[in-house]
Amino acid sequence: MRIVDASLERLRLEMVRPLRTAAGVYAAREGFVVRLVDDAGRVGWGEAMPLAEFGTETPEACERVLTALLPALRDAAGPPLPGPWAEGGEERFPANHPAARHALEQACLDLLAQRRGLPLCQLLSSGARAEVLVNALLGAASPEDLAQEARRAVAEGYETLKLKVAGRPVEEDAARLAAVRGAAGAARVRIDANGGWTEPEAERALEVLGGEGVELCEQPVAAEALEALCRLAARAPCPLAADESLALPEAARKLLTSAPTVRVLVLKPMVLGGLLPTLALAREAARQGMAAYVTSSLDGVIARAGAAHLAAALPSGRYASGLGVGHLFRNEPDLHPFRPLRGRILLPRTPGQGVHS
Numbered sequence: 177m178r179i180v181d182a183s184l185e186r187l188r189l190e191m192v193r194p195l196r197t198a199a200g201v202y203a204a205r206e207g208f209v210v211r212l213v214d215d216a217g218r219v220g221w222g223e224a225m226p227l228a229e230f231g232t233e234t235p236e237a238c239e240r241v242l243t244a245l246l247p248a249l250r251d252a253a254g255p256p257l258p259g260p261w262a263e264g265g266e267e268r269f270p271a272n273h274p275a276a277r278h279a280l281e282q283a284c285l286d287l288l289a290q291r292r293g294l295p296l297c298q299l300l301s302s303g304a305r306a307e308v309l310v311n312a313l314l315g316a317a318s319p320e321d322l323a324q325e326a327r328r329a330v331a332e333g334y335e336t337l338k339l340k341v342a343g344r345p346v347e348e349d350a351a352r353l354a355a356v357r358g359a360a361g362a363a364r365v366r367i368d369a370n371g372g373w374t375e376p377e378a379e380r381a382l383e384v385l386g387g388e389g390v391e392l393c394e395q396p397v398a399a400e401a402l403e404a405l406c407r408l409a410a411r412a413p414c415p416l417a418a419d420e421s422l423a424l425p426e427a428a429r430k431l432l433t434s435a436p437t438v439r440v441l442v443l444k445p446m447v448l449g450g451l452l453p454t455l456a457l458a459r460e461a462a463r464q465g466m467a468a469y470v471t472s473s474l475d476g477v478i479a480r481a482g483a484a485h486l487a488a489a490l491p492s493g494r495y496a497s498g499l500g501v502g503h504l505f506r507n508e509p510d511l512h513p514f515r516p517l518r519g520r521i522l523l524p525r526t527p528g529q530g531v532h533s
């Protein structure tokens with residue numbers, strides 16, 4: 177397999193309305209699409225959608241690295257093969273640029289899976305599941321609007337709802353959560369503080385919010401506050417999940433090796449540098465008795481396609497994946513296989529990722 181063309185295009189995602197989290201407001205996203213063509217005419221797609229505040233490189237740095245790397249691929253005897261297929265090729269992937277590495281690795285895996293005649297999830301794991309559960313991300317602010325959004329999601333078939341909390345008084349979050357719980361029926365409710373509380377604030381907020389019917393809380397305290405996170409997890413009424421913390425070097429290792437009170441990891445392939453490093457972390461977590469699920473970092477459909485294949489290949493599919501964000505974007509393509517239906521994504525069975533131009 178020789179690469180006969182390698183190109184890079186900008187991708188700008190405009191949000192229908194800004195998404196507010198405790199860490200900030202997202203109105204638009206800037207990233208890149210990598211397209212590799214091999215000598216048999218197969219096309220492999222990869223996406224880089226940097227999220228610098230989450231610890232990836234900036235869009236400028238990402239573009240610089242990808243622009244520098246792609247011409248070399250064009251003339252190479254074959255694409256660099258990542259992970260177990262590397263044969264010494266790993267150094268051809270960019271270091272310290274997780275979003276750029278993600279895009280390049282994803283496009284190479286897409287081609288490799290097509291060449292082997294396997295859906296990407298099957299290339300990643302022979303035990304891959306045929307579908308993945310997805311959570312609905314509720315974006316409304318007021319309790320009334322949230323209740324309506326939750327009712328709609330449940331009627332559509334979502335079994336897990338996710339609500340952003342923190343960055344406002346706990347009493348307000350309590351009212352917002354009560355509205356969601358009232359509308360959720362049998363659906364689980366996941367909350368995400370995006371690091372918005374101090375340890376004492378988190379302690380109190382979790383007492384108030386973390387009762388029955390709350391599946392877990394993502395990242396109650398700042399990414400760096402790893403020890404506070406572990407202390408809180410030992411006492412909190414609901415399980416705590418590490419998300420932002422995993423972007424820090426050594427954080428995953430510390431969580432995996434210290435007597436684990438944090439039992440769940442939120443895996444963002446864009447932040448962790450690609451599908452294979454993320455799968456390796458999920459497998460390591462499973463060996464330690466910890467659970468993991470995949471979420472997007474507000475990515476385009478290509479990155480979510482890769483993430484959906486990865487989610488299907490994780491050791492366990494118990495937790496819903498955070499991949500139901502397409503409706504938040506103005507320029508989301510109408511019809512594609514990675515749009516959740518009844519709260520699930522059914523993986524394409526065609527070779528590769530099943531992403532087409």
Ligand SMILES: O=C(O)CCC(=O)c1ccccc1C(=O)O
Binds near residue numbers: 370
């Ligand atoms: O999990 C989801 O449903 C969507 C992903 C999401 O919430 C998110 C999107 C961008 C940045 C951070 C986060 C997060 O999970 O904290």
Ligand SMILES: [Mg+2]
Binds near residue numbers: 394395419420
């Ligand atoms: Mg989160």
